[in-house]
Amino acid sequence: MKDWKRWLPGAVISIGLIAAILYFVDLNETLNAIRHANYVMLGSALTIGFVWMGVRAQVWRTLLRDRASFNDVFWTVGEGYLLNNILPFRLGEFGRAFLLSRKSDMKFLEILPTIVIERVMDLGYSAVILLAALPFVVGAEGAGRIGTIVGVIVLIGFVLLYVLARSNKWALNIFHKLSSRWPSLQKMGGSFLESFFAGLSVLTDGWLFLRFIFWMTLNWALAIVAYYFIIRAFFPDTQVIWAMFGLGAAAFGGAIPSLPGAVGTFEGAFGGALVLLTGNESVSFAAALTGRLYNYINSGVIGGIGLIREGQTISGIYEQLKNLRTRQGEPAG
Secondary structure, eight states: OOOOHHHHHHHHHHHHHHHHHHHHHHHHHHHHHHTTTTHHHHHHHHHHHHHHHHHHHHHHHTTTTOOOHHHHHHHHHHHHHHHHHHHTTHHHHHHHHHHHHSSSSSSSSHHHHHHHHHHHHHHHHHHHHHHHHHHHHHHHHHHHHHHHHHHHHHHHHHHHHHHHHHHHHHHHHHHHHTTOOOOHHHHHHHHHHHHHHHHHHTTOHHHHHHHHHHHHHHHHHHHEEEEEHHHHHTTTTOOOOHHHHHHHHHHHHHTSOOBBGGBBBHHHHHHHHHHHHOHHHHHHHHHHHHHHHHHHHHHHHHHHHHHHHHTOOEEEEEEEEHHHHHHHHHOOO
């Protein structure tokens, strides 16, 4: 890849975290923990993972205002997660916008903003879940205060998005004035912002917003249950608050620059959260590896079937995405 400077920081972080994890854990103990895990719990978590994918498809379809069929959205969600696990720079997000644009009457720039909104809301939910668990886990005097401060910041972010949705014409006018010297930027950026603001309108449509919040809340609730079963498979005295803390940490770990699929950062964040709870590095690493495996199984099965149904290959999609980025003025990498 030509633009190696873009992926080098993430690679360094991932490799560094992997090295640190391997230094502190006893691999024999980790393997022993996997052999003696509660497989009923693990099977339950795997089943919930597939249900989670279906609900996630409904979350996205709601943002799309039901303009694409559930069937198309479901397979595209799986394809996007599969691509994210393999391709750099979270190209799976662009990939699912690109793939869905070929299955529906929606354009790429109409679909992409809905993914941005979905991810912003994901960040908010993960922050709320993590902060709700933090005071119970840490037990520090200032933890509740810190959680309140960060929670207020997240709330302010949502309010700003709402204001932006209500005042999008003003924001568009400002953008057009500032970008008037660069016609290509004005054309491309203006088109994206118009689509983005159209997607933000979900925040101002009461019934649509309630539907979106319902499906998003159900989606995260299922994730908490799945994480609970994964953790309990290794730690029988697991509490729901542990699942909330582990899920919140894993979500933020996945946002850190890394190799594709959050390699290293996911294990470091999720495993590290469990170490804080249990004090056992090796068994915590076993749980984190299981969470990693489940991510691959869920996205691999659904995404793989979706790609096969459509006659697509990962390498072919990667080339198409590079061409798409080039046409929109970005370096092909």
